[in-house]
Amino acid sequence: MSRLPTPSPPALHAPHTRPPRRRASVGLALGLGLLVLFAGIRLFAPDATGDLLSNSVQDFFTLSISVVIESLPFVFLGILLSIAVQVWLPEGFLLRHLPRNAVARRVTISLLGVLLPVCECGNVPLARGLILRGLTVGESMTFLLAAPILNPVTIITTYQAFGWDDGILVARILGGFVIANLIGWIYSRHPSPMSLLTPTFQASCAHAHDEVRSSRTRRSVDMFTTETAAMLPALFVGSAVAGLIQVAVSRDLLVTLGQNPVLSVFALMALAFVIAICSNVDAFFILAFGSTFMPGAVVAFLVFGPMIDVKMLALMRTTFTARTLVQLTIIVGLASAALGLGVNAVA
Amino acid sequence: MSSESHTFRRRLVGSIVALAVLAGGFAFAGVVQGAQLESGEIDATRATRLAGQQLTLTVNQPVAEFDATGVEVEPAASVTAEADDRTIAITFDEPLDYDAEYTVRVPGVIGAYQGTASTLEYRFTTPDEPVYSLVRRSADGEEDAVQRTSFADPQPEVVFTAPRIQEFARAGDVLAVVTIDAQEHNALHLAQGDQAEPLELAIAPELTIRDLAASTTNPVLGFIADTPAFDGVKQYESALMTLDVSGAGAATPEPVLGLDGAPMRVIDWVFVPGTTSIVVQDFEQSLFLVDVLGARPPTPLGVHAEIRGFVPGTTDLVVADPDRGAVIDLGDGTTTTLELRSAELAENVYPGKITMLDDRARYLISLVAARVEGGQNARSSILAEVDDEGELVEVFAPAAESSLIRDYCVSPNGRYAAVATSPEESRPDGYSNKPGYADTMTSIVEIATARTVLSLPGGFSDWC
Numbered sequence: 001m002s003r004l005p006t007p008s009p010p011a012l013h014a015p016h017t018r019p020p021r022r023r024a025s026v027g028l029a030l031g032l033g034l035l036v037l038f039a040g041i042r043l044f045a046p047d048a049t050g051d052l053l054s055n056s057v058q059d060f061f062t063l064s065i066s067v068v069i070e071s072l073p074f075v076f077l078g079i080l081l082s083i084a085v086q087v088w089l090p091e092g093f094l095l096r097h098l099p100r101n102a103v104a105r106r107v108t109i110s111l112l113g114v115l116l117p118v119c120e121c122g123n124v125p126l127a128r129g130l131i132l133r134g135l136t137v138g139e140s141m142t143f144l145l146a147a148p149i150l151n152p153v154t155i156i157t158t159y160q161a162f163g164w165d166d167g168i169l170v171a172r173i174l175g176g177f178v179i180a181n182l183i184g185w186i187y188s189r190h191p192s193p194m195s196l197l198t199p200t201f202q203a204s205c206a207h208a209h210d211e212v213r214s215s216r217t218r219r220s221v222d223m224f225t226t227e228t229a230a231m232l233p234a235l236f237v238g239s240a241v242a243g244l245i246q247v248a249v250s251r252d253l254l255v256t257l258g259q260n261p262v263l264s265v266f267a268l269m270a271l272a273f274v275i276a277i278c279s280n281v282d283a284f285f286i287l288a289f290g291s292t293f294m295p296g297a298v299v300a301f302l303v304f305g306p307m308i309d310v311k312m313l314a315l316m317r318t319t320f321t322a323r324t325l326v327q328l329t330i331i332v333g334l335a336s337a338a339l340g341l342g343v344n345a346v347a
Numbered sequence: 348m349s350s351e352s353h354t355f356r357r358r359l360v361g362s363i364v365a366l367a368v369l370a371g372g373f374a375f376a377g378v379v380q381g382a383q384l385e386s387g388e389i390d391a392t393r394a395t396r397l398a399g400q401q402l403t404l405t406v407n408q409p410v411a412e413f414d415a416t417g418v419e420v421e422p423a424a425s426v427t428a429e430a431d432d433r434t435i436a437i438t439f440d441e442p443l444d445y446d447a448e449y450t451v452r453v454p455g456v457i458g459a460y461q462g463t464a465s466t467l468e469y470r471f472t473t474p475d476e477p478v479y480s481l482v483r484r485s486a487d488g489e490e491d492a493v494q495r496t497s498f499a500d501p502q503p504e505v506v507f508t509a510p511r512i513q514e515f516a517r518a519g520d521v522l523a524v525v526t527i528d529a530q531e532h533n534a535l536h537l538a539q540g541d542q543a544e545p546l547e548l549a550i551a552p553e554l555t556i557r558d559l560a561a562s563t564t565n566p567v568l569g570f571i572a573d574t575p576a577f578d579g580v581k582q583y584e585s586a587l588m589t590l591d592v593s594g595a596g597a598a599t600p601e602p603v604l605g606l607d608g609a610p611m612r613v614i615d616w617v618f619v620p621g622t623t624s625i626v627v628q629d630f631e632q633s634l635f636l637v638d639v640l641g642a643r644p645p646t647p648l649g650v651h652a653e654i655r656g657f658v659p660g661t662t663d664l665v666v667a668d669p670d671r672g673a674v675i676d677l678g679d680g681t682t683t684t685l686e687l688r689s690a691e692l693a694e695n696v697y698p699g700k701i702t703m704l705d706d707r708a709r710y711l712i713s714l715v716a717a718r719v720e721g722g723q724n725a726r727s728s729i730l731a732e733v734d735d736e737g738e739l740v741e742v743f744a745p746a747a748e749s750s751l752i753r754d755y756c757v758s759p760n761g762r763y764a765a766v767a768t769s770p771e772e773s774r775p776d777g778y779s780n781k782p783g784y785a786d787t788m789t790s791i792v793e794i795a796t797a798r799t800v801l802s803l804p805g806g807f808s809d810w811c
Contacts, residue, residue, distance in 0.1 A: 190351075
């Protein structure tokens with residue numbers, strides 16, 4: 001028997017706080033007001049207004065906004081898929097269909113990206129949803145790291161950019177798969193997996209299995225609000241950091257380093273970390289640098305970037321503790337470097 | 348600490364150490380390894396037509412040093428090499444052979460980041476070259492034909508037929524043919540690739556065409572045009588017309604204009620290899636360098652009696668005057684007097700056409716020996732190469748002693764000669780413009796080895 005949609009229980013709120021409906025209206029009005037303001041500035045300000053800013057500031061805004069614009073559709077797609085998994089997938093559906101053997105289970109999870117093609121930016125909300133649905137923290141990391149590479153869009157764009165040249169495509173796919181499973185294997189034996197998560201997210205995990213007495217639509221809308229509120233600030237901060245570093249660090253320096261068989265690998269990993277580009281398009285980005293970089297460096301860029309970059313760290317910080325992220329970064333970094341150096345040595 | 352905690356810590360630290368060792372090992376291997384070739388690039392078609400073409404080898408790091416004098420090329424070709432940042436440019440001093448697989452080895456390459464010397468190796472194949480000839484059979488009541496064969500596929504095939512063909516030229520895959528109709532009027536046909544129906548170009552009525560030729564590197568044709576006088580005025584009189592055949596549609600021939608803006612009256616002309624320029628000789632024997640696209644005004648090159656063509660693959664123009672020959676380098680405008688060593692010839696041997704093979708002293712010469720046999724005059728001919736010492740080496744002699752060399756031309760890469768021969772008793776073929784001999788055969792001879800590599804019926808090779 002279905003229940004009628006019920007408003008959020010007012011009992012949860014202290015008497016002196018504003019009713020949520022009113023707060024929502026204020027928020028909406030504020031948002032619309034800002035939108036009108038920005039549209040007004042855009043329409044009525046003279047074209048030359050932008051010239052008042054220095055080149056570096058203009059670059060900063062252009063680069064930061066480009067990362068946001070590029071990532072935003074995938075963040076929303078990830079949130080929607082996350083809601084679909086959490087709210088609309090029957091309880092236990094995912095867990096029931098995964099193999100019981102831990103290794104086979106992680107391998108299957110690392111290939112989930114093929115079914116849920118989301119850029120790495122969208123994977124964080126989805127991974128959060130999967131943890132709430134009962135996946136272990138280690139397994140969710142496997143998904144989080146593998147899905148941006150092992151998904152059809154990334155594979156096709158990488159093939160379009162490089163074909164079978166220098167084994168870049170194969171190294172990227174295998175590298176992503178192995179690293180994601182290695183991380184899953186390591187964290188599968190963590191003594192208290194919940195301690196890897198931020199206290200805020202732990203709390204939502206604790207409530208995840210509480211009986212929620214509201215309709216699926218209502219829960220979906222609530223979840224959309226929560227996830228958007230968690231993700232968007234992280235995305236904006238991450239994009240701003242990415243923009244800032246790109247303005248501060250000369251790209252020429254990175255390109256010069258890119259010609260050294262050893263340093264090139266680290267230079268491109270640093271570039272991947274800084275520019276925080278989506279995995280669906282990163283192959284074309286690095287192809288544009290032409291033959292400046294060695295194939296191993298390109299592989300390291302294409303493997304490390306989707307897993308770890310400033311924007312991803314900011315997004316992942318909503319879920320994982322700083323200590324966990326440091327460990328994750330070290331392992332993924334070393335593994336990507338080994339892969340890139342290996343490709344350079346063999347190629 | 349629990350055993351779970353132990354296992355996790357062991358896996359975490361173990362993985363980090365293992366990955367660090369692996370990365371370090373690969374980094375060491377990468378440093379110890381020498382510089383490697385990333386890619387190579389050459390316009391192989393152009394390299395068979397022009398000297399000075401470059402093979403660009405891109406190395407995976409800046410080149411600190413390499414053995415520029417030790418560069419090896421197979422089959423042998425003389426090269427110069429220099430490095431700039433990540434590229435090594437190998438310049439071929441002469442045009443390359445057709446349909447050949449080249450291997451270039453660059454030894455002693457030391458990169459900026461990897462101290463070990465390595466040898467870079469690059470292979471490429473040059474394209475096959477079609478060879479065309481004109482078979483005149485109208486005297487036997489058959490249609491004339493343009494035939495094509497090639498180094499890789501020596502079976503001749505007919506590519507164009509018409510009742511009477513005066514001449515033809517080839518620009519890339521475009522074949523231009525000048526035909527003669529029953530009223531002795533010319534028509535110009537263009538056939539592209541294996542196009543079944545050649546296009547007949549609209550030209551002024553009763554336009555007479557002669558000296559048709561094509562650039563070996565650009566899709567441009569040229570010919571000298573004359574129109575009959577109407578009311579005492581000729582629209583074109585010995586005007587050099589050029590025709591851009593790069594487009595798919597019908598092009599219009601444009602006259603080459605002189606300094607006065609009127610169509611130039613031309614005695615002789617020739618395309619400058621590798622450019623859109625031509626050298627023309629006007630009725631005062633003045634030579635001009637003219638840009639077909641009209642980008643520059645005509646440049647005077649002095650007064651000379653005769654244009655003798657270009658040193659193969661270069662912009663070195665060979666000219667002749669009654670007292671001497673000279674080479675004009677169109678690249679820098681310098682003129683060098685040619686001091687050719689004459690070979691010692693017997694009294695009954697007469698020299699014929701001379702073609703320079705380089706800009707100093709090597710040349711080809713056709714020789715005719717006259718003797719009396721059984722109370723009758725008999726002639727025999729050979730094609731020979733004369734080197735800078737005046738040493739004469741036979742390159743070609745007709746298989747049948749009774750055959751004579753009627754003409755010969757050197758290929759654009761300077762490595763082959765197309766030699767037209769016909770029996771001594773063969774009759775002229777009756778064409779007033781570009782006359783030839785009946786029963787002509789063309790042999791393609793490799794100059795360096797004196798080996799006949801191809802034979803095809805007809806004469807007037809497209810190299811002429």
